[in-house]
Amino acid sequence: MSASAAVSSTCAAASSTTSRRSSSSPASRVQATPRRSLPSRLVASRTSPRSPVVPPVYATASAGGAGGTTAAAARKKLLIFDAEEYLAESLAKYMARLSGEAVAERGAFTVALSGGSLIKALRKLTESPYLEAVEWSKWHVFWVDERVVPKDHADSNYKLAMDGLLSKVPIPASQIYAINDTLSAEGAADEYETCLKQLVNDGVVAISEVTGFPKLDLMLLGMGPDGHVASLFPGHPIVNENLKWVSYIKDSPKPPPERITFTFPLVNSSAHIALVVTGAGKAGAVHKAFSDKQSSSDLLPVEMVSQQEGVLTWFTDKPAVSMLSSI
Numbered sequence: 331m332s333a334s335a336a337v338s339s340t341c342a343a344a345s346s347t348t349s350r351r352s353s354s355s356p357a358s359r360v361q362a363t364p365r366r367s368l369p370s371r372l373v374a375s376r377t378s379p380r381s382p383v384v385p386p387v388y389a390t391a392s393a394g395g396a397g398g399t400t401a402a403a404a405r406k407k408l409l410i411f412d413a414e415e416y417l418a419e420s421l422a423k424y425m426a427r428l429s430g431e432a433v434a435e436r437g438a439f440t441v442a443l444s445g446g447s448l449i450k451a452l453r454k455l456t457e458s459p460y461l462e463a464v465e466w467s468k469w470h471v472f473w474v475d476e477r478v479v480p481k482d483h484a485d486s487n488y489k490l491a492m493d494g495l496l497s498k499v500p501i502p503a504s505q506i507y508a509i510n511d512t513l514s515a516e517g518a519a520d521e522y523e524t525c526l527k528q529l530v531n532d533g534v535v536a537i538s539e540v541t542g543f544p545k546l547d548l549m550l551l552g553m554g555p556d557g558h559v560a561s562l563f564p565g566h567p568i569v570n571e572n573l574k575w576v577s578y579i580k581d582s583p584k585p586p587p588e589r590i591t592f593t594f595p596l597v598n599s600s601a602h603i604a605l606v607v608t609g610a611g612k613a614g615a616v617h618k619a620f621s622d623k624q625s626s627s628d629l630l631p632v633e634m635v636s637q638q639e640g641v642l643t644w645f646t647d648k649p650a651v652s653m654l655s656s657i
């Protein structure tokens with residue numbers, strides 16, 4: 331069996347459009363250039379409301395959040411946008427840049443999607459110039475977490491991503507790694523981990539020399555109002571899993587109850603993490619995440635997002651950061 335056929339059967343690679351478009355320009359040409367970066371405790375750069383295309387926005391948050399060390403905090407950036415439209419444009423630029431860099435370096439771009447509101451924020455990727463410029467044929471797409479429901483179910487993160495992004499861009503179907511929705515949560519998690527192992531063996535997915543876990547190029551996370559990321563919920567024992575790459579829960583406090591999820595060691599081993607958080611309903615959790623008063627006993631899952639290497643970038647809007655006093 332060829333490697334790609336094995337991957338397809340193990341990972342239940344799903345169908346999507348497979349037509350390829352030629353790249354008219356390298357993705358790196360749409361690279362973002364920092365507009366400003368100020369070294370205060372918590373600095374935000376904002377977009378101009380009049381700007382038709384969002385200027386790149388990079389700021390540095392040096393709060394010692396996420397239970398992290400000073401070094402980890404230094405690799406944490408907080409971007410605040412005046413409007414969700416600008417956030418979406420900047421996120422597309424950021425992803426096109428990372429894709430270009432990964433393809434130039436390794437010949438592949440490995441990215442994991444979450445569900446929820448994140449997917450709408452990815453819509454600019456389906457438009458010019460990203461649609462033509464990104465080397466979609468090099469993308470390998472995973473799910474940070476998935477609900478154990480059929481792929482055509484309204485609760486499926488796969489369906490959400492397929493409808494909002496994946497059906498509109500020419501990523502080969504064999505490189506879209508959906509979970510096997512015919513298995514139990516435990517079986518689906520095991521099989522997804524096996525899929526990742528195979529892709530590591532095939533050289534598609536890198537391994538972190540620091541952690542020994544797979545090192546995806548980009549992990550796209552959303553955050554719930556309770557501070558959960560992926561399907562890692564506050565107070566659930568799964569947040570402490572430190573051996574498995576992929577695990578499962580059957581008692582999610584947010585429906586549906588059965589889910590599989592990347593574990594923190596896998597999330598935190600990625601080269602880049604984007605945390606996309608919008609809306610006033612998330613302001614409390616954002617405030618806690620950037621608070622200096624942290625104790626390791628009551629960390630929200632979002633505070634446990636802390637890479638050993640790599641950069642964590644928060645993409646936020648004003649309502650989401652409205653409880654941060656220094657903004």
Ligand SMILES: O=C1O[C@H](COP(=O)(O)O)[C@@H](O)[C@H](O)[C@H]1O
Nearest residue numbers: 444445446447448552553554560
């Ligand atoms: O249940 C989930 O929720 C989170 C957050 O979703 P949001 O709609 O509040 O952005 C999401 O990141 C996760 O993938 C999903 O399964």
